[in-house]
Amino acid sequence: MKAGRTLVVARKEWLEIRRDRLFMALCLLVPMVLMLLFGYGLSLDVEHIPFAVVDHDDTPASRDYSARFSDSRYFDFRGRLADEGAIDRLIAANALRAVLVIPPGFGRDLGAGRAARVQTVIDGTFPVRAMTMRGYVLAINAQASADLALERARAATGADERSLAALAQPVRLETRNLYNQPLRSVWSMAPKLIMVILMIAPPFLTVLGVVREKEGGSIFNIYASTVSKAEFLVGKLLPYVAISLFNALLLFGLARWLFGAPFKGDPLCFALATAMYVACTTGIGLVISVLVRTQTAAMVVVAIVTVVPAALYSGAIIPIESLSPAAAGVAHLLPAMYYAQVATGSFLKGVGWPVLWPNLLVLAAYAALLMTVGYLLFSKRPRA
């Protein structure tokens, strides 16, 4: 393999990419746009839930109780409803997601030391969201009940607040969320998005570049010349790897500074893993482009082969532990999961070489395997 000829091929490819404005724009804008769209759109936080109250009681006690909901950052108070009749319609129209119904006699029951009843109506369309809302409702209600119980006990016994609190709640729970203290989902999403986008974009660029040459017929210049397979493939892929690495840098910047995700790990380790991962995904593109003949077919295959594994078998959305054993097995066979662990580890957990080296090893092996398969499948004297 001669470096000179490799560079001749790479330089030609680079000139073509640079002058094809549309292609260049696609190369640089698509990853960024994907990051912005997913970063802002894929937030799993449930906050500002549109919420209304039907207060049949309308006593200081009922108003006090409903205020606990309206004052929290999780619920957005949209107003009071006269009766339950409108609830169905408003939830169906997505104007409300939760309604609190306080029956008549709420204040009287409380005043009399009896148990009062309230009802919440929750939009159950999205189970995950409904569960989260239910959790909020339960927590606010528990707090309200505890406060009321405390007050009653004090009124009845005259004991001091502290001892009463200890009596009512013998175990007090304190939770601390490691690595992502405020549980901001975008912090954990951003590194995973880098993984997803670097899974999808490099193969797309690669197949477009290689298959374009096959479809047009200029590949015959390569077949007919004495340039070796390795010289051609390396030269051809170099510019695409370079563009993808530049994109990786861009995505890192967006994750770090636009979404504010903290980066606590080893930059060198992360950079190296990223380079290997890009080599892997470019390799996927290479193998696909050797096998298909038209750009359309190439795009479809890339979409199927990359998007699904990146989204579902990488731990991006569903943790690997929650997958079925078979699906988890699949995840272990694909490179995405290993890089996702590197990305999350580097950004949020601050781990480096000691923990991540096996992942880098897997990525390197994967890249080598794909490139070898691509090399063996590529022929300068094909059968068709």
Next chain:
Amino acid sequence: MARAALVTAMDGSPAGAAVVNLRGLVKRYGAATAVDGVDLAVRRGRMHGLIGPDGAGKSSLMKIVAGVLAHDGGTLEVFGQAVTSERSAERVKQRIGLMPQGLGQNLYAELSVEENIDFFARLRGVDEQALAARKRQLLAMTRLERFRERPMKNLSGGMKQKLGLVCTLIHEPELIILDEPTTGVDPVSRRDFWAILDGLVDERGLTALVSTAYMDEAARFATATMMLGGRVLAEGTPAGLLAALPATVVSVRCGEQVEAQRRLGAHFRDTMLRGAWLRTVVDAAPEEPASERARRAEARVREALAGLAVEALDTAAPDLEDLFIARAAPAGAPAPLPASAPAARRAWPPGYHAIEAHGLVRQFGDFRAVDQVSFTVKPGEIFGLLGANGAGKTTVIKMLNGIQPPTAGSGSVAGADMLRAPGQIKRRIGYMSQAFSLYLDLSVRENLRLFAAIYGVPRARRAARVHELLRLCDIQGIEDMLAGDLPMGRRQRLALACALVHEPEVVFLDEPTSGVDPVGRRRFWDILFHLARAEGVALLITTHYMSEAEQCDHISLMYAGRVVADASPEQLKAELGARRGALWAFDTSAPQAAVEALRDAGFADASLYGTSVHLLDPDGATLAARVAVALAPLGIAAGPPQRRPLSMEDVFVERVLELEREAAR
């Protein structure tokens, strides 16, 4: 044999040793066989042609020879090297240059002329000093020097092909393989390309394997191999090939053309319409002496036409296309068209034109695609719109169809105004596009029914109309085959049938015969002839086959968006003859040098045509003497000049060159 070729090649072999040797070569793609047992030897220093329509197996064969496609059977030796694997193919690649098919398809659109050349050179490991020298020389030779910096995508078709040739030659190969380098290129650039190629083969002792789909280019090769369906139909020198066809071409002008065609079709195997003429190939009887052939052929034609008024009759020698057809369909394949019920000819008011175009202009930004185009087409007339790719033909059709509004000008089609009633036009015309817009996964019958429904043919009429069309277009018996499984010729006739479902009075045909073999093309023209003459349909057809242009009643030549000639083919040729004289051909001992000497001596349009020299001259009597004078200083002997019929290509080339000279002034 192979050893011998290798040995001689090494020590400056004599011309004529085989550089490429194929024996029983087979190439299959799945179930389809593209090359079916071909034997071929390409001799050193020769220009060897492969002639045949799309799908004949030319491209596969050339790619196999170039070592870029694996074959399935038979043996292949290139420069004495048996090519059996990727590795063995690599060993001879440095000595081969390949230019694949497609206008500029193998070049890099975004790269400039110079960058393209540099890339090919560096890919082949040409050192920078040699590259600079060769680049200068080749650019000068192809007259691309001025365009060094221009991006390839902005070159014309002819320039792209010349650049392709430069890129193929930059590593100085001994064998060049050019796949249809002239397809879709205008005739002027085509001649230019051949002249350059002839020069190269002559000066450098290059061996060239060149393919073409144009039958009329076959005469340009030292050896021509005609291919069809993956097999060799005929092979030899152009003269030798023609000698193998003992036949005479008789052309007749006759008032009752429809009846005359029916009768000739019944007697002879190959009859076709050429404007006002009918052209028939009359095979000689087995022992007929050559000197008697023309006279006897004429007598037999007159006998067949007994009782009809023959206005004029001409006899000529057959050409290579006649040979191709004789070999491809020896049984006289195209059966006469089934006599359809004479459709009630519509009555038109006097002076009515089926198509009128007045001063059509179409501007795209700075680029004027169509410039002041005017013409008229009468009912029952076959009108040819000719020009190279990019001359503006398709834009004219789109404007007439109301698909694209003109920047200026007006027109009408089938009595409807182009500007005010484009909807009406669409209902009254048939349109058959280059790509045959058929549904390939539907059967023949399903396609016809679908188009009938789309065009709003009344339900009660549909079945009868489909039946009529199956008969008219000769696609009976294959009603249930999928369109995608049909061979090109039949697919083309199905596309025509689909364009005719609603009995349009005007039919537009945009390059309908691209890629169809000559036999299929003749069958197709028979149907067009029937439509025009028997049913009074006006036909507007575009083509880049100059030989097809001769079959039109009336043609307009378009060049750079303008109409540069507008008359019947006969008139155009007569007019060229009157201005510039007849076309003469003669053989010389050194054709390339002779052409240059003759040009210097004032024969401006002297050109090389295969191994003979062609030129236009008004004075046949003194021509031989003047040619002898011009060639004497070089010691070149010339044979006696023979008069050749002018072709539409001659007309086109002369017109365009004159326009270019005017523009230069």
